[in-house]
Amino acid sequence: MRTVLPPAPGAERYPALDFVNSTIALPGGQFIDFLGTPEGVNEWLTEHGLAPADAGVQEMCAAQLRSLREHLRSLFAARVAGLTALPAALAAVNDALSRVPTAALLYWDEKSGPYRATPCPTNEILDRALAALAANAADLLTGPDAESLITCDSPPCIRYLLRHGRRHWCSTRCGDRVRAARAYARRKVV
Template identity: 40%
Template sequence: MSVMLMPVELMSPAPGEDCHPSLALANSSGRQDDSPEADLLSTPERATGWMRQRRLVAADIELYEFCNNLLGEFRQSVRDVLGAATAGTQPDTKAVAAINRAMAQIPSVRLLAWDASTGFHSQQKYAQTQALEHALSAIAADVVDLLTGDDAGTLAQCAAPSCGRFMLRTHARRQWCSTRCGDRVRAARAYAKKTSTDIPEGTTR
């Protein structure tokens, strides 16, 4: 039985993405294969929209091919580190180094700011030419918070073979990042069981 894989745009965010931009970045490829239609960073235009939506860059920032490639490479480092955390294995040293390098690019000092639409908020000053570096630094800091903070024990990877998205477990027995993934896996299991029972006795496979 073939299982239809849904583009990222049609999938609901995995639990935890709303508070952890590192999870959202890791999941922006949507599933384990890297087909362009499932990748929210497949073009500079899509990547710019993705980052604007999450307020990682200002509304007037445009990503170009070079920056988009850097973002894609950084995403793989984030996925490698999160994957090691969920599997309980030693992380790739290059991936860890990439996270630390991103954190060190932008000073961590933040300033108090105010405007009529949002009121008081914190703001970090940086040159427009450093917009991507600032975004990567923020995501890298979130990776550290995620892996060393209170949420570390709930980090998991969706058990659906066709998915691979990372999530925070909302309860101990949760295995899927979405109802859609759970339904797909259960349907595949039911089909496999039915196929197995439909084979005549004594027939070899």
């Protein structure tokens, strides 16, 4: 099911871009939500190196991830449209960013001596995933690639991408749909 569309341009550098695109609008009013079930969330997190395969994500955790996704979509939409971000979206991202310690702790092993590591007990997996995705989105929104952030120009697609060149769509499928619509419109006018 994940092969519906390839990742949008830029998703290889920004997992948060792939995260906001984890719901896909298809022609005919159909939607695919890769985070629609706890199993789907666990699979998505595992594929992106944010959780082990056996994390056992529950619905409450899945709902938190879907909520963050919608807040990030709101921030991306505001950035693309040049509008002010919703305070609730900013608060949600900042909450996710502040859930986990940013510094590795100091530990001591009797054989090898001191070392630093960031502990991640099972109950912190979700918090770490939320923080990683929020930080990645914040990097995208505040970095040099923010100027390239656009929405796919092929209705009904709702995905975001980083524009490169003249391309304004997220996949070959969407580009083909745009070109076909243009060709149909030209034939209809003649």
